[in-house]
Amino acid sequence: MDLMGGIEVVGLGQACVDYLGRVPLYPAEDGKVELEEIHMLCGGPASTAMVTLQALGIKTTFLGSISDDHFGKMILRNLQEKGVDVSCLKVVPGYCSQFAFIAISKSGARTIFWHRGTVPPLSAKEINLKEFPDAKVLHMDGLMVEACIEAATQARALGLTVVLDAGSWREGSREVCALVDILIASEGFADPLVGENTPVEETLETLKSLGPQVVVITQGAKGSVGLGPEGLVRQEAFQVEVVDTTGAGDVYHGAYIYPLLKGHSMAHCMRFASAAAALSCTRVGAQAGIPTLEKVERLLKRGSPPGG
Template structure:
């Protein structure tokens, strides 16, 4: 009976995420101190984050069935991460808690401008090995979302996903050794501005996005922070300005963008509409302090979009 219930639950999963989940300490301060100086925090909060986990929680809050594949330690930080994902209705059937290991932890310093600087430790919990990746239980899944930190596991998952007819989405924040082997397996590439530099050098954003598209992704987006985002799907280059909001904390805004983009993609929207919706979701996140505390629901995203009209 348990097996049947699990199979039914996994059948309803539409997006599977593979990557990082983190326990975050977030400190607010008036300004960053100079090296070898002290700064008193105006506020200190804790929560959960991580690129893939934040995107998956975004999708869950938007009403999409999600599952997260990864690993945490059996410490109190890992327990917090597991508990939070469960609260957010994310399936954690394949999130392992590894005995004797430390979970990923980050300290995020947020200045009064809303900009953030992140210090993080990956922890010691080993990520799933390629041979451990098994997406076959997710018979109804349509999208695999990767943060690309563990290249070999990501490649194994992407190959399985494509064989199952799933769309592979990559959050390309940092270019790592082996990333060029993963890129040809990606259908939707959402990259940071800095990601393209090792591949194409310091060039215009239009040249950079077309160079990234040459790796094979049908849709490519480069997020540009306060400047918005630029997209390319083989036609004209699309530019989506950022929505103007009072920025409190930019932590996790890019990850929310990824999750919101996938949500709109699942509804059948084209590139421009996906980018607009994702930009609105990221803007909402910037109005609230904390990583996952500011992840919006559908009503909140639509409010940002309608307010801008």
């Protein structure tokens, strides 16, 4: 077994290619609208988080499965160019890799239509975190449930901190949540559990009861709210000129891990992640606006919201 030293964060999940088109307005059903611009860029929850950490100076690896089609080759090349280790990224010939169509409004808000692809997901038996002896954090997007359960189980046995990007509640989510230390969820993730329009404080308590020590809910332009050992923490969003919000949550997840590795508090991690996510919204695409550490620190010093 070849051991890959120096890698601090292991990412497990999806990588994809995004077609992004800016529209002056979103058409009604059976209507049409001309695209003002179009881009073809790489994205994906776990992969974008790893690219974010690489930009911040943290060595990462990405575990997932793609095919050898045009999308897969583009995904692989992008991760390599961004410095993410892909030695355990599985390439399965003859399938379709994941892709998405994304409509971006004038405000920068996005509507996503995505295709999971036909590539077989990683199986539990293909997970071996012992290959990364220096790893401190496992970050998952929860889409490959069996692989996530196995990876989280291994991570706990090895003493890694397990972070989950919880986008949508699906079969197996409860089992995955029980194995994570830090749960960072989208605003609607817990709706199947608590119902819509439930106060965020109640939602946080419900999610924390599933097992995580820390739960954070991201709320887009409203910022984020967290519940952990230090109590309830609210973090406002930093004010920037928004071009496209695609991937902002994924950048938040990756950026949250950076100060976590340094031993900082939940409040500090939320503030750092909020700044990085805001900066990512100043460019089109999930990864084009990912900031360097210097840019994040500059925004933090400027101090948009006080946070916490």
